[in-house]
Amino acid sequence: MRLLGNPEKILQPFGGLAEHGLRMDIRRDVRPDVLGDAHALPFRDNSFDMTLLDPPYSDDDAERLYGTNHVRIMVAAKEAVRVVCEGGWVVLYHELSLPVPPHCILTHRILVETRPWHVARIVHVHRKDPGAYHEKGQATNKAECSACGQNYSRLVK
Numbered sequence: 001m002r003l004l005g006n007p008e009k010i011l012q013p014f015g016g017l018a019e020h021g022l023r024m025d026i027r028r029d030v031r032p033d034v035l036g037d038a039h040a041l042p043f044r045d046n047s048f049d050m051t052l053l054d055p056p057y058s059d060d061d062a063e064r065l066y067g068t069n070h071v072r073i074m075v076a077a078k079e080a081v082r083v084v085c086e087g088g089w090v091v092l093y094h095e096l097s098l099p100v101p102p103h104c105i106l107t108h109r110i111l112v113e114t115r116p117w118h119v120a121r122i123v124h125v126h127r128k129d130p131g132a133y134h135e136k137g138q139a140t141n142k143a144e145c146s147a148c149g150q151n152y153s154r155l156v157k
């Protein structure tokens, strides 16, 4: 948080039992501040300083750990960008390296190791900046990896 200038209004759309910010979750049993679906946030445009997305990382995790459905992470990311103010932060946790959401520039990609033999997490840190998206041609929100050709369209709308 210090790295990002201590943002005040924080939203966690996949909030679970997170300790910071406004906790939204689709499950009632975690007693979220807001009950809702991260694919369609019930908030106005430009209303938070930061959104932090920590979704289930696979369909298997979603079903086995949380009893929830398939997550389209890039749809949730677009919603997270929409509700963040210009210059605000959009932080995505995932085990996959994800494309940069529209209207964002990537500022940091941090590898977080938890325990030996566990998959590391990648923390993708973005800043919302509509100019950068158009001017620098960073529209990397494609469903196909340019390096290996693998199709990830199930994660994208």
Ligand SMILES: C[S@@+](CC[C@H](N)C(=O)[O-])C[C@H]1O[C@@H](n2cnc3c(N)ncnc32)[C@H](O)[C@@H]1O
Residues within 6 Å of the ligand: 013, 014, 015, 016, 017, 018, 019, 024, 025, 026, 027, 030, 036, 037, 038, 039, 054, 055, 056, 062, 066, 068, 069, 071
């Ligand atoms: C990895 S956990 C989040 C953990 C959280 N960072 C914490 O510290 O407790 C993922 C959470 O996303 C929630 N979730 C799954 N699908 C969702 C959706 N479509 N919308 C909102 N929450 C969802 C799950 O119920 C679960 O609590």
